[in-house]
Amino acid sequence: MKRGFLRSRLCLLFALTLLASVCIPLVSAKIASAADDVIRIGVIGPLTGAYAFGGNEVKNAIELAVEKRGTILGKKIEFEAADATDASQAISEFERLYAKGYRVFMGSYGSFADFAVQGVVDEYGAVMMSAAGWADEFTANKIKNYFHWTPRVAVFGMRMGEYMPQYAEKYLGIKKENLRVALIWNSNYEYVAIAARNGLKAAGITPVFEEGYPLDRKDFTALVANLQSNKIDVLVPCQGSADGVPFRKKMVEMGYEPPMLFAMGLIYDQPDFGALGAEVVDGCLVLSYTHPFIKRDNAPGLEDFAESYKAKHGWYPLTHATQTYSATLFMFDMIEKAGAYDADKIQEAIENADIPKGRYPSYWGVKFDDYHRNVGAGDPLAVGQWQKGTLVTVGTDEIKVGEPIIPWDPSKL
Template identity: 35%
Template sequence: MKLIKSVALAAGVLSLASGAFAQDDTFKVGMVTYLTGDWGYPGTSTKRSLEIAAETYGQVLGKDIELVIVDAQNPNNQIPEAQRLMAQDIKYFIQGYNLVPVPLARYVVDNGGLMADGTSWFPDLTDEGGYDNYFMFMPSWKVFSQTLVEYSLKFGEENLGKKPEDLKIALIGNPIMSYVGDEAARILTEMGLEPAIHETYGNDIADFTPLIIKMREAGIDIVIPYQLGSDAELYRRQAAGLGHTPPILLAAGVGYDQPEFADMGDAALGSMSLSYTVPEMREDFAPGLKEFKERYQELYGEQPVTHGLQTFATAMAFFQMVDQAGSFDVAAVSQTMADTVIEHGNLPNYWGVKFDENHNNMYANPLIIGQWVPDEDGKPVYRVVYPEELAVEEPIIPYFQN
């Protein structure tokens, strides 16, 4: 096992350790992510996963991989931290877990760096186009919204026996995630299937009772929540208490596929969530997934979260592309990345890689659905239930009987 130099530094400490990563005999890769605060948990998973990727891959063009991972703490600190890293001649970055990823990515590429983004879900630089050194390994948020609609209509017809025009769909969520709900509503409306309810509530919501009653009275068949952790928990607890959830709940990820969702007990059961490929999917379709999970468990005593897997797979693909470029020159690496095609089933996250003209990954599919189902003791566990080739269990649809 090769020695991988990984330096994790809090904001304000980086300059004190400049000697730790100013070596010319290493391939330096930076990451700016949340390691503390409300979003420190998923950010820490991206950090750990990048470290395991560097350890697993070993060397790039004969040089040890030297990681410099800094704690952004909040969105306002991202660019100052990137400035400090780039001042130390760090040109290559793997995107960490960031709620506002665009300013950081734009700063890196505008200043001669390259960003490999395997975690962003919010609107990203591929929406703008024209950034030669930004590569989005994930599907865009528009694809996410489109898939929410497609899966909802599929399940409505196949599992509820209702044609699309007869389905009553509700879209509910908070302002931070509203772009996902708004895009799904736009797609449905263009199809002549206007949502029965489309409601974006305030961040300070304290009671979902009126909205739950509204959905019950409207006879909603499918609810698509676009929620973060706190409002997802409040909604699910109140819906369970009032005894009403539409027959199908298909959430837009985030609050619904985090490990702590299970802490709600019975209130978590039945909820489905659209997501990227996740560590819980079938391992035999994703080479390296099993070993990654085992190493993560060995080091940290727990399993990685979704963003951890995506970071690991992105880093493994990126290291391979730099090797293929045969040079550490940013322009050469960028061209190699633009030309590279990796077919499905060759990376630990199952997805392939093929970038379009804006460097959006056209092979970042399929999106999966996970469902919280009872284990042998009745406690909620997260299982991949769709699509079939990645599923470990059959979905329970409809789960909710009112």
């Protein structure tokens, strides 16, 4: 009797909890959206943990965009960055922000949070724009309310196949059919190497030497010796910090420098690579998203953004911050164009956007294809070269600020 009573009470409690968990978010969402005197922009990503640096770069960029813009449609912009270090936390944070009335979300750094949130934006009726990720999988499926600002890694690979042979022919005098290219990667970046290989293949180049290795590799003597023996013209590394730094140091230590090193972004355009000093980094070429060191005259707002960011945080923004800042400004424009803080209207405005290059700090134009990939992104990518320990944009013509020195010769500086 007593047990039956207890069981029925527990069932009632369970039913009430279930009802509350469904109703409270819906009711609070209704209340929040009714209180429409602000425009809300949210971002969910890693603010702590292993990807905290990138996550905070993204957050800083959006914060700055909000400060610069001030109001949209005469309403104050409210911004909240939620910390998520795994997918389930990202979903919980999304639901929390949604319940507070957030309908527009920017993507963050590290793919897990963006993947999690993009899976629910259609269901909830929110709009999301990713500007820091490059995995092809982001836009593998058609998601109505999800948009991708930056070029996919596949586009990066195609640009490698497009740009690198031009430099090799112009500066080394070697035609692409005779180029001896080496492609190396750590196990984390195999997908980047695959994109590079596909890009080179599309250009008619097959690497003569390829090597993938585990991320935790410590000794690079054998790899450098293998490259040396293969008489490589161009080395294409896909490396992060843990392997790229000791590898590059070992190259210099062993006195090995191929005629051209042309990296697929990653560690090679990062400040911690530059911190190794001119002796180690000078001469390396790197393919990147557009960043604060491209020709600023052609990218309105870039100068202001880069210097404001530096004044506020003490260092120049990374490329992820530059892209996020530009994408956030674009999002503000789309809300303005939609005329209301309404997910459907904003989605429609983004879908119909067709903006030529040179309107945003990232320089790229904006037009989304059926999979909501920005086809204007990556046209062009930046080619940088480390000169005197500083990353100088040496390509392409429309955004460069200096000339490359290939093969590297410090006396030509």
